Amino acid sequence: MKVTEHIGNAKGETLFSFEIIPPVKGHNIQELYDNIDPLMEFNPPFIDVTTSREEYVYIDRDGLLDKKLTRMRPGTVGICASIKHKYNVDTIPHVLCGGFTKEETEYLLIDCHYLGIQNVMALRGDAMKEEKYFEPTSGGHAYASDLVQQIHKLNCGEYLHEVVERDHCADFCIGVAGYPEKHMEAPSLQTDLKRLKQKVDEGAHYVVTQMFFDNKKYFEFVDAARAAGITVPIIPGIKPVAVKRHLQLLPQVFRIDLPQELIDAVEACKNNKQVRQVGIEWAIEQSRELKQAGVPVLHYYSMGKSDNIKAIAEAVF
Ligand code: FAD
Numbered sequence: 001m002k003v004t005e006h007i008g009n010a011k012g013e014t015l016f017s018f019e020i021i022p023p024v025k026g027h028n029i030q031e032l033y034d035n036i037d038p039l040m041e042f043n044p045p046f047i048d049v050t051t052s053r054e055e056y057v058y059i060d061r062d063g064l065l066d067k068k069l070t071r072m073r074p075g076t077v078g079i080c081a082s083i084k085h086k087y088n089v090d091t092i093p094h095v096l097c098g099g100f101t102k103e104e105t106e107y108l109l110i111d112c113h114y115l116g117i118q119n120v121m122a123l124r125g126d127a128m129k130e131e132k133y134f135e136p137t138s139g140g141h142a143y144a145s146d147l148v149q150q151i152h153k154l155n156c157g158e159y160l161h162e163v164v165e166r167d168h169c170a171d172f173c174i175g176v177a178g179y180p181e182k183h184m185e186a187p188s189l190q191t192d193l194k195r196l197k198q199k200v201d202e203g204a205h206y207v208v209t210q211m212f213f214d215n216k217k218y219f220e221f222v223d224a225a226r227a228a229g230i231t232v233p234i235i236p237g238i239k240p241v242a243v244k245r246h247l248q249l250l251p252q253v254f255r256i257d258l259p260q261e262l263i264d265a266v267e268a269c270k271n272n273k274q275v276r277q278v279g280i281e282w283a284i285e286q287s288r289e290l291k292q293a294g295v296p297v298l299h300y301y302s303m304g305k306s307d308n309i310k311a312i313a314e315a316v317f
Helices: 003-010 030-042 076-087 102-114 144-155 189-202 215-227 246-254 260-267 272-292 307-316
Strands: 015-020 046-049 055-061 064-070 090-096 119-123 173-178 206-209 297-301
Touching: 003 015, 003 090, 003 173, 003 206, 003 297, 015 030, 015 307, 030 076, 030 307, 046 076, 076 090, 076 102, 090 102, 090 144, 102 144, 119 144, 144 173, 144 189, 173 189, 189 215, 206 215, 215 272, 246 260, 260 272, 272 297, 272 307, 297 307
Parallel strands: 015 046, 015 297, 046 090, 090 119, 119 173, 173 206
Antiparallel strands: 055 064
């Protein structure tokens, strides 16, 4: 079922969902199942599976470093298929511009269609570690809006290279990313919202936000998005702080602010076990207020370990 149908069927009740990351190449999928199992009692209608783009690794060959391009966490579509069939839940692969040509994207989408995957999250992806700015892959897309356009065309039976099959259309529900504290490269929140509107105009059906730790930012973002003419559901993304290093890491990587009260609480912790508890309590408060405000879904970034998400879900759902 499509995300928008799940939201419609919920009739105003807030749904629970979460995002997982594929295991590192060579690890076992059982690790993922072990983290998903405890969360299934909260009936997630859908689970997102991230995609990581390729990166350079350096292999030591008798003192000389051999530089190789590799994808460290491959398998998104396969994982989506296996979770979908094991748990009878909808799965959402994240589809990236970075690292993929349009043809590769088309093949990936066709695989999803054959597998009965009805939702995809369309994202640009970040710059590679060695790059200062995002460089579009040769033959790939520069912006998520272009990717949305490709998926929308497939929904109309328009494949690449002028192949048109109106009787064999895909029917993907398309999610895109939104940034309550603006995307790091956008010159202003207003410009970023214009870009978000463009993604919706190209065919996106819903938005999932970047993590935020102050609900005021989400509420203001939704108001601004509505004022800009964006009418699709805007799903808040919640990440519980889990280790002390997150105080530096999260603002650095995601360009988001942490409220002083949260910083003080984390700094007062003696160890990461205590930090994890602070993160859980903060996310519970955030989630309760968002649920009270009637958000369609509370979507959690699980980062591979689900004990904290389970504790939050137990308190909120
Ligand atoms: P875009 O919408 O393309 O925007 C990127 C920047 O370009 C913005 O600053 C925007 O304002 C600007 N822009 C957009 N269109 C134009 C235009 N036509 N002209 C000029 N400027 C423009 N990353 C991963 O690698 N894998 C994942 O699985 C993943 N999942 C994510 C899930 C969520 C919910 C979120 C919020 C992010 C996720 N990301 C993921 C991170 C994402 O790839 C990065 O934030 C990336 O830098 C931007 O992606 P986007 O889709 O928002 O890009």
